[in-house]
Amino acid sequence: MSEQSPVPSVHPATPAMESLKRVRTRHFQSAKEAGEPFTGLTSYDMLTAQIFDEAGIDFLLVGDSAGNNVLGYDTTLPVTVDDLIPLTRAVAKAVKRAFVVADMPFGSYETGPQEALHTAVRFMKETGAHAVKLEGGRRSAKQIRRIVGAGIPVMAHIGFTPQSEHGLGGHIVQGRGESAEQILADAHAVQEAGAFAVVMEMVPADVAQRVTQELRIPTIGVGAGPHVDGQLLVWTDWAGFTTGRIPRFVKQYADLKGALSEAARTYKAEVQSGVFPAPEHSF
Ligand SMILES: Nc1nc(=O)c2c([nH]1)NC[C@@H]1CN(c3ccc(C(=O)N[C@@H](CCC(=O)O)C(=O)O)cc3)CN21
Numbered sequence: 150m151s152e153q154s155p156v157p158s159v160h161p162a163t164p165a166m167e168s169l170k171r172v173r174t175r176h177f178q179s180a181k182e183a184g185e186p187f188t189g190l191t192s193y194d195m196l197t198a199q200i201f202d203e204a205g206i207d208f209l210l211v212g213d214s215a216g217n218n219v220l221g222y223d224t225t226l227p228v229t230v231d232d233l234i235p236l237t238r239a240v241a242k243a244v245k246r247a248f249v250v251a252d253m254p255f256g257s258y259e260t261g262p263q264e265a266l267h268t269a270v271r272f273m274k275e276t277g278a279h280a281v282k283l284e285g286g287r288r289s290a291k292q293i294r295r296i297v298g299a300g301i302p303v304m305a306h307i308g309f310t311p312q313s314e315h316g317l318g319g320h321i322v323q324g325r326g327e328s329a330e331q332i333l334a335d336a337h338a339v340q341e342a343g344a345f346a347v348v349m350e351m352v353p354a355d356v357a358q359r360v361t362q363e364l365r366i367p368t369i370g371v372g373a374g375p376h377v378d379g380q381l382l383v384w385t386d387w388a389g390f391t392t393g394r395i396p397r398f399v400k401q402y403a404d405l406k407g408a409l410s411e412a413a414r415t416y417k418a419e420v421q422s423g424v425f426p427a428p429e430h431s432f
C-alpha cells in the first residue's frame with residue numbers, strides 16, 4: 150500500500166465539553182449553564198458506539214429499546230439485565246470520550262431501593278458504564294436516592310415511560326393541559342432525589358421549557374421540543390430503520406435501511422450473475 154487510508158478525526162463534543170477527554174456528569178451541568186445544547190443517541194453495540202463517539206455525540210444510552218431494535222421484541226417489557234449487560238459492556242469498551250448510560254430494564258428496580266441499588270451496582274461492576282437510567286418520577290424517587298447515595302450517577306426519565314406503556318394506554322404525549330403539573334412534580338422529585346439529569350419523553354414543548362427553567366439539573370428531550378438542555382434519539386429511528394408508525398418527534402438523518410437493502414440486493418444479483426467474486430477478490 151502506497152498511501153495510508155485517512156484516520157477519521159475525533160470531533161469535539163459541544164463546546165462546554167470540548168476540552169475534556171471524557172464527558173462527566175459535571176459537564177452536562179456546565180453545558181446547561183453555558184446554554185450549549187448537548188446530544189445523545191442510543192447505541193447497542195461496538196460499531197455504532199465508535200462512530201458516534203468519534204463524531205462527538207456527548208452521551209450514549211444503551212437503552213432497553215434494544216428490545217425492539219436488537220432482540221426482536223414488540224416492547225421493552227421482556228428485556229432483562231442479563232440481556233443488556235453484554236451490550237452495555239461493548240458500548241462502554243468502544244468509547245474514548247462519550248458518557249455511557251446503562252438503562253435499567255423493567256423488573257429490575259420497581260420493588261424498592263434495595264433491588265434498584267443491586268441492579269445499578271451490577272451495571273457499574275460488569276459493564277464500565279458511567280451512570281444508570283431508570284423510569285419514573287415521584288414513584289422512583291426512593292430508588293434514585295439510594296443509588297445516588299452509593300456514588301452512582303442517575304439519569305431520570307419522566308413523561309412517557311415506555312416500560313409503563315400499557316398503564317399509560319399507549320404511546321401518548323404526557324403532560325397536556327392540567328397534567329402538566331404532574332410532570333413538574335415528577336421533575337422536582339427526581340432532582341431532589343439526586344438525579345444529575347432528567348430525560349423527558351413525549352411532553353409538550355411549553356411544559357418541557359417550564360421544567361428546564363425551573364430545574365437546576367439539565368433536561369434531555371425525546372419528543373419534548375427545543376427548549377431543553379439536550380436532545381436524545383433512538384439511533385435506529387434517527388438512521389432510518391423505522392418503518393410503519395414513525396413517531397412525529399423523530400427526524401431521519403440517514404436512510405441506512407435503504408442503503409443496506411440495496412447493498413444486499415446488489416450482492417445477491419452479482420453472485421448470481423458471476424460478477425462477484427472477480428479476479429481481484431480471488432487467490
Ligand atoms: N424515544 C422513543 N420511545 C419509544 O417508545 C419509541 C421510539 N422512540 N421509537 C420507536 C418506537 C415507536 N414508538 C412510537 C411512539 C410514538 C408514536 C406516535 O406516533 N405518537 C404520536 C403521539 C400521539 C399523541 O398525540 O399523544 C405522534 O404523533 O408522535 C409512534 C411510535 C415507540 N417507540
Ligand SMILES: CC(C)C(=O)C(=O)O
Pocket residue numbers: 191210211212213214215252306348350371381382383
Ligand atoms: C428513548 C430512551 C429515553 C430510552 O429509554 C431507550 O432508548 O430505551
Ligand SMILES: [Mg+2]
Pocket residue numbers: 212213214225252311
Ligand atoms: Mg429505555
